[in-house]
Amino acid sequence: MLKIDNLHVRVGGKEILKGLTLAVNAGEVHAIMGPNGAGKSTLGNVLAGREGYEVTAGNVTYNGTNLLELEPEQRAAAGTFLAFQYPVEIPGVNNTYFLKAALNAQRKYRGEEELDSMQFLKRVREKLRVLHISEDLMNRAVNAGFSGGEKKRNEIFQMALLEPRLAILDETDSGLDIDALKMVADGVNAMRDPQRAFVVITHYQRLLDYIVPDFVHVMVDGRIVESGDKSLALKLEEHGYAWVAERKLAERSSTERA
Amino acid sequence: MHGWPSASWPNVLQRSGRNVNAVLDKESWRYSERAWRALHAQEFSVANPAAALPDSLVARFDWPETRARRIVFINGAPATAHVAPAGIRLGDGEHLHLVFINMPSAQSARWRLELPIAVDAGNAEVIEQHVGIEGADVLGEVASQVRVGSHARLRTTTICELPDSASLYRHERVEIASGGEHASTHALFGGRLQRFDLDVKMAGEQASYVSRGVFAPRGRQHIDVHLDARHAACDTRSDVLWRGVADQRGRGILHGAITVAAGADGADAQLQTKNLLLSPHAEIDAQPVLEIYTDEVKASHGATVGQLDERALFYLRSRGVPLSMARNLLIAGFCREAFGSVDNPELRARLEATLIGRVPQADGGSP
Numbered sequence: 001m002l003k004i005d006n007l008h009v010r011v012g013g014k015e016i017l018k019g020l021t022l023a024v025n026a027g028e029v030h031a032i033m034g035p036n037g038a039g040k041s042t043l044g045n046v047l048a049g050r051e052g053y054e055v056t057a058g059n060v061t062y063n064g065t066n067l068l069e070l071e072p073e074q075r076a077a078a079g080t081f082l083a084f085q086y087p088v089e090i091p092g093v094n095n096t097y098f099l100k101a102a103l104n105a106q107r108k109y110r111g112e113e114e115l116d117s118m119q120f121l122k123r124v125r126e127k128l129r130v131l132h133i134s135e136d137l138m139n140r141a142v143n144a145g146f147s148g149g150e151k152k153r154n155e156i157f158q159m160a161l162l163e164p165r166l167a168i169l170d171e172t173d174s175g176l177d178i179d180a181l182k183m184v185a186d187g188v189n190a191m192r193d194p195q196r197a198f199v200v201i202t203h204y205q206r207l208l209d210y211i212v213p214d215f216v217h218v219m220v221d222g223r224i225v226e227s228g229d230k231s232l233a234l235k236l237e238e239h240g241y242a243w244v245a246e247r248k249l250a251e252r253s254s255t256e257r258a
Numbered sequence: 259m260h261g262w263p264s265a266s267w268p269n270v271l272q273r274s275g276r277n278v279n280a281v282l283d284k285e286s287w288r289y290s291e292r293a294w295r296a297l298h299a300q301e302f303s304v305a306n307p308a309a310a311l312p313d314s315l316v317a318r319f320d321w322p323e324t325r326a327r328r329i330v331f332i333n334g335a336p337a338t339a340h341v342a343p344a345g346i347r348l349g350d351g352e353h354l355h356l357v358f359i360n361m362p363s364a365q366s367a368r369w370r371l372e373l374p375i376a377v378d379a380g381n382a383e384v385i386e387q388h389v390g391i392e393g394a395d396v397l398g399e400v401a402s403q404v405r406v407g408s409h410a411r412l413r414t415t416t417i418c419e420l421p422d423s424a425s426l427y428r429h430e431r432v433e434i435a436s437g438g439e440h441a442s443t444h445a446l447f448g449g450r451l452q453r454f455d456l457d458v459k460m461a462g463e464q465a466s467y468v469s470r471g472v473f474a475p476r477g478r479q480h481i482d483v484h485l486d487a488r489h490a491a492c493d494t495r496s497d498v499l500w501r502g503v504a505d506q507r508g509r510g511i512l513h514g515a516i517t518v519a520a521g522a523d524g525a526d527a528q529l530q531t532k533n534l535l536l537s538p539h540a541e542i543d544a545q546p547v548l549e550i551y552t553d554e555v556k557a558s559h560g561a562t563v564g565q566l567d568e569r570a571l572f573y574l575r576s577r578g579v580p581l582s583m584a585r586n587l588l589i590a591g592f593c594r595e596a597f598g599s600v601d602n603p604e605l606r607a608r609l610e611a612t613l614i615g616r617v618p619q620a621d622g623g624s625p
Binding site for chain 2: 077142
């Protein structure tokens, strides 16, 4: 589904991703962990098409097409979704209006029939119920005056409503209490599907107790330095990121000696 | 206290050809003097009521809920049989819908109207609408003296959708007696030149004034709002919040002056204006001025001029909203914040429709 090959990205003249390679297949959940400054959020942003992220080498294909050539809205219509680490507050823009516009623009792009207000609201209510979110959310302006937890819930709700094929969650767990964390995890787990993939970017192992990943990758200094199954996350929790960095250094020097 | 004219309609409708310099004696015309003079370089005749109105135009103001209390003017002349009493005196629960129509005529037309409005007691509402047909080469002037009585409440909503060929000079002098409230909302779009002079005096204790407004010049439109709120008594309150959006070569000016006179202790004055520039050739001058001559006041003011929030734009696009739609959503959302105090649902829906129809359309290019 998603193939990232030797991706190099500069932000503000500084190289942040330094040859990142990752393959994600439909049905899989990948966790990407790593210390601050490793480039985790850069990865999410560059996949979603944010301006100011300059790809200097490598490529990204999504279902066989060059993802990097698409505009952000085209990527969304093609089925990608980024849950933002810091969702933006947009006063004056109503959540219902925005999401209906977004969903219908995606459907139109894909050649599907647009939903009318009744169909849309039916779908909204269904998703709100599953996620235990109050309908008030739909009468409010997008994220305006929301608490940190409410913003993250809104991200998960949007994901549920838009039903992407590839969802990237950028530190959706940061700043959440345990109840909100469970709600986020339930939202993701309810959507796990053989047709759908998740890339869960996180700082802490805690989220992975609830969203059990198929693969765990450790990212340090702009590339993935170690991959494994869910047990890797537990080892990281125990030993810290320094442990991975040290092991990598040891490996490198032993290779050099040989 | 202003003299209170009691006039029948013929006297109320004073048409006059004023000298071009008559209004230009103030610093306040600094940004609009050239536009004003250019208008006067051309010949105007006394306004001539034009022919029948097209249905599409009538549909824009013929709201069922205001039909009973509506006065329509075509190029300054009353077009309805409805004869108003001396001045306009509104009682509790009454509303009035004033419609000013700019129509093309054989010659450039100029008209001037004086409009005294009084609310002695209770709650009243005035809706003022300016519409027209493209090609109407009209310069209209409406000067009104508004009196809000003790503990009375007046809400005004002004929706200006001028054709680009028409100009309007709107002068409003408001006096609010003790405990009285005046809440106004302006939505200003279109026109060659729009100039609003809003002079508001909180004359009695605990008088309150709330002003909300949006102005959105584009093309070569020029919209100049000059707001002057004066706290002349104790415990008075003013709350001014405007939004400006300029696109293409549009030019906007919002001068917001608040004066707290000596002795007006306990005054609370808030002034905030936020402005968006959508093109490198657009210009907005936001000038908040606060003059305080007493110690016991609570006052704040702020003015910003900026561009569309790139992060918000990316957020909307990342959900699948195309760029041009995302821009329009953000622009409309930005303006909508100024309509928060309109609680009449029908009026709010009409303001909303005006906003959606008038928000500068995105050109599809990169922001």
